[in-house]
Amino acid sequence: MTLKRAMDVTAAGLGLLVLSPVLLAAAWAVKRSSPGPVFFRQERVGLHGQAFRIHKFRTMRISDGNGLQVTAADDDRITPIGHTLRRYKLDELPQLLDVLAGNMSLVGPRPEVPRYMAMYASDVRAQILSVRPGITDNAAIAFRDEERLLAEADDVERTYVEVIMPIKQQYYLDYVKQHSVMGDLVILARTFRAIAKPQER
Secondary structure, eight states, rough: OOHHHHHHHHHHHHHHHEEEEEEEEEEOOOOOSSSSSSSEEEEOOOOOEEEEEEEEOOOOOSSSSSOOOOOOTTOOOOOOOHHHHHHHGGTTTTHHHHHHHHHOOOHHHHHHHHOHHHTSSEEEEEEEESSEEEEEOOOHHHTTHHHEEEEETEEEEEEEEIIIIIHHHHHHHOOOOOHHHHHHHHHHHHHHHHSSSSOOO
16 A cells, blocks of 8 residues: 555545544535435446546536536525535545545545546646546636636537546646645645635625
């Protein structure tokens, strides 16, 4: 087991234990908010292109949807409790289970859905998928307000694909080239600071 993987397993296990009251409260709130499962599970592309189903707390009402796989802040499918969970990134906490399972790391490029990952050039895709995807990274910090930015777009998906994805791609490539355990710790610290900082509404 590498040092990075050992850190992931230890931190994820402790995180699930320490945050269990928060996880239970969030699960209860999601269940009470609207009919449907507690967890939202969606196929993502992981290490070496291996598909897995990511865990998140469900923040939307169950519906046929609009076909989009990106979400803007004004999406009317988001439940009231969903807005709160998304604002403070609490909906991402179940991904600690994905870390323990070995599908994700604490830090790494965010796992993309197959549709958007297929849009990357093959050589770029191979580089990004050479490491485990993560719960957080520099792109996630930079685009913490991504949903608000998309809410201002005339075409949500086009803005994501043509504007946001290329910037994220560069963040991901930079991470693959430079990642280290110390660098991961810095990113985790920056993530906690970003979450603690109040967002404009």
